Amino acid sequence: MTKRSKPGRMAEFERYAEGRHHWVAASMVGSAVSSVLSVVPFYYIWKIVGEALDAGDPDVMIGYGWSAMLFAVLSISVYIASLVVSHFAAFRIAKNMKKTLVEHALKLSPGAFDDEGSGRIRRVIQDSVESTHEFIAHNQPDLAGTYVLPFAIVALLLVFDWRLGIAALVPVLIGGYVSMSMMGKSSMQESMTEWQSSMADVNNKAVEYVRGISVVKVFQQTVDSFQSLKGSIDSYARYCQGYTEMARRPMTGFFVLVNSCVLFVVMFGVVIVEFIEGGAVSNILISNVVFYAVFTPLISVLMMRIMFSSDQTYRVDDALMRVNEILSMKPLEEPSVPQMPESFDVRFEGVRFSYSDDLAPAIDGVSLELKQGTITALVGPSGSGKSTMAGLAGRFWDPQEGSVSIGGIDLREIGSGNIRSLESFVFQNNRLVKGTLLDNVRLGRPEAGPEEVAEALRMAQCDDIVAKMPDGLDTFIGPGGTYLSGGEVQRIAIARAILRNAPIVILDEATAFADPENEHLIQKAFEELSKGRTVLLIAHRLTTVRNADMVCVMDHGRIIESGRHDELLLSEGKYRDMWEDYQRTLSWKVKEVSA
Numbered sequence: 001m002t003k004r005s006k007p008g009r010m011a012e013f014e015r016y017a018e019g020r021h022h023w024v025a026a027s028m029v030g031s032a033v034s035s036v037l038s039v040v041p042f043y044y045i046w047k048i049v050g051e052a053l054d055a056g057d058p059d060v061m062i063g064y065g066w067s068a069m070l071f072a073v074l075s076i077s078v079y080i081a082s083l084v085v086s087h088f089a090a091f092r093i094a095k096n097m098k099k100t101l102v103e104h105a106l107k108l109s110p111g112a113f114d115d116e117g118s119g120r121i122r123r124v125i126q127d128s129v130e131s132t133h134e135f136i137a138h139n140q141p142d143l144a145g146t147y148v149l150p151f152a153i154v155a156l157l158l159v160f161d162w163r164l165g166i167a168a169l170v171p172v173l174i175g176g177y178v179s180m181s182m183m184g185k186s187s188m189q190e191s192m193t194e195w196q197s198s199m200a201d202v203n204n205k206a207v208e209y210v211r212g213i214s215v216v217k218v219f220q221q222t223v224d225s226f227q228s229l230k231g232s233i234d235s236y237a238r239y240c241q242g243y244t245e246m247a248r249r250p251m252t253g254f255f256v257l258v259n260s261c262v263l264f265v266v267m268f269g270v271v272i273v274e275f276i277e278g279g280a281v282s283n284i285l286i287s288n289v290v291f292y293a294v295f296t297p298l299i300s301v302l303m304m305r306i307m308f309s310s311d312q313t314y315r316v317d318d319a320l321m322r323v324n325e326i327l328s329m330k331p332l333e334e335p336s337v338p339q340m341p342e343s344f345d346v347r348f349e350g351v352r353f354s355y356s357d358d359l360a361p362a363i364d365g366v367s368l369e370l371k372q373g374t375i376t377a378l379v380g381p382s383g384s385g386k387s388t389m390a391g392l393a394g395r396f397w398d399p400q401e402g403s404v405s406i407g408g409i410d411l412r413e414i415g416s417g418n419i420r421s422l423e424s425f426v427f428q429n430n431r432l433v434k435g436t437l438l439d440n441v442r443l444g445r446p447e448a449g450p451e452e453v454a455e456a457l458r459m460a461q462c463d464d465i466v467a468k469m470p471d472g473l474d475t476f477i478g479p480g481g482t483y484l485s486g487g488e489v490q491r492i493a494i495a496r497a498i499l500r501n502a503p504i505v506i507l508d509e510a511t512a513f514a515d516p517e518n519e520h521l522i523q524k525a526f527e528e529l530s531k532g533r534t535v536l537l538i539a540h541r542l543t544t545v546r547n548a549d550m551v552c553v554m555d556h557g558r559i560i561e562s563g564r565h566d567e568l569l570l571s572e573g574k575y576r577d578m579w580e581d582y583q584r585t586l587s588w589k590v591k592e593v594s595a
């Protein structure tokens with residue numbers, strides 16, 4: 001990750017601040033002022049102690065007391081006000097950042113939201129906005145205060161007694177200088193960067209590990225099976241050990257010197273008494289020594305806080321980088337005048353597509369026509385490119401070569417909006433949204449009434465699902481609601497597509513639902529859905545393709561055979577092998593059941 005310069009970071013926030021970027025600066029100034037004000041009460045307390053030691057006027061002491069109180073209250077009030085201001089700025093920046101991201105995400109084609117992508121985009125929107133809020137609302141003003149406070153304390157020390165002030169600062173300065181020169185400023189920065197990337201590596205590997213944890217548990221593997229996570233933890237541990245060893249001497253020296261400032265102050269006090277004030281110990285000198293002993297170590301604490309503040313900037317830089325990564329994902333180009341086809345055959349012509357420049361093509365020169373009102377089935381081994389074909393038919397991505405058209409018009413001319421109204425999708429892994437059964441089916445056509453939804457459910461063979469819903473269509477399903485099996489979810493997705501009533505249907509059959517009852521119902525639901533429509537059916541169970549008007553066998557992104565089921569069986573090619581294998585697995589199942 002490249003480290004962002006401070007003006008660069010602020011300029012980025014300015015884009016989202018809608019005029020409130022000055023508020024960020026104002027909150028930092030406010031917090032700095034509050035830091036300065038926060039040391040003033042100690043000045044008055046010092047005055048009170050001085051008066052008391054000299055048996056001074058009680059009224060004057062009470063006056064000082066009130067002044068101390070006033071400045072303490074003022075300091076807290078200014079701090080609170082600056083936090084209010086920083087929160088106003090942070091809310092606006094975070095809100096606009098979220099809005100920009102969501103609006104951009106909505107413009108992206110569905111291809112950007114594959115399994116990995118949708119989770120990633122959601123996480124970026126949530127986490128980046130959160131860390132930006134934290135940075136603007138809290139870290140920035142606090143950091144400004146932390147930077148100013150050591151100067152205010154030094155000024156105070158010099159005001160009390162400049163000679164003792166210098167004596168107290170000598171060990172802090174020597175300590176700072178010695179530790180810096182032993183560790184080296186550049187090596188400090190290098191170490192910080194190294195630490196951050198090492199942390200990021202552990203985090204990424206841990207996320208990967210957690211994602212796969214169910215598999216690890218099922219196969220009773222140990223952490224050792226995740227060599228890469230273990231490797232990154234080991235290298236992080238090695239880094240920490242090395243850094244600790246490198247920093248041990250300079251840091252010990254620094255802390256010993258800083259905390260020995262009391263000794264310096266006392267020694268210097270003795271020198272002052274002996275040589276300057278002729279042996280007389282004044283009360284004020286004693287009180288000064290006590291104050292110095294309390295205050296000086298604070299400077300080192302603040303310096304440490306500043307040294308470790310880069311952790312927060314690292315987090316927000318990381319968040320900004322992820323936000324920009326998403327914003328740089330280009331939406332597909334849309335036509336200025338979207339065309340609407342009048343017929344609905346779908347044609348692939350010389351299509352070549354790869355998911356990214358450095359990957360082999362997932363579709364490698366495919367030409368195929370899905371005739372209007374017919375069923376075309378795609379079969380083939382896993383990874384042969386079937387789902388990719390479905391995505392290309394829905395313009396989730398544009399092919400790098402060749403074209404996909406509906407009714408003779410290129411999808412790029414039809415535009416994403418029209419394509420969505422022409423096509424219904426039933427995906428391989430359908431998802432339910434948080435809501436009722438009605439909401440979930442109505443996603444197909446939001447203006448549909450409850451009767452139409454009920455009819456679509458009936459046509460999609462969902463009577464058994466509706467029957468077990470305690471509140472009928474108004475029952476909450478999906479996450480946190482009534483549980484539905486994979487086969488049931490697939491039927492609800494088919495009901496959604498039936499309700500949509502689009503002329504083209506693309507159905508990526510789920511592999512996981514072997515339960516024969518569900519399989520039979522899905523098959524019937526699919527028959528309802530395909531009536532009179534142009535259908536692209538991606539089939540894993542070959543029984544479902546027997547009635548297709550055309551079957552295409554895919555392998556390595558190409559169509560290697562095509563024809564009707566019975567024609568393909570006669571041709572003794574890959575399809576026949578697949579069919580024979582499939583028959584064998586069916587007979588195994590039958591044997592298992594009868595056994």
Ligand SMILES: Nc1ncnc2c1ncn2[C@@H]1O[C@H](COP(=O)(O)OP(=O)(O)OP(=O)(O)O)[C@@H](O)[C@H]1O
Pocket residue numbers: 114355356359362380381382383384385386387388389428
């Ligand atoms: N989002 C993606 N990014 C990169 N590569 C991908 C992506 N999706 C699929 N691929 C790759 O493209 C190729 C075709 O994948 P596709 O999903 O189309 O196969 P499939 O025939 O549908 O397989 P299955 O039967 O397992 O569903 C595979 O090599 C796959 O690894």
Ligand SMILES: [Mg+2]
Pocket residue numbers: 386387388428508
């Ligand atoms: Mg697939």
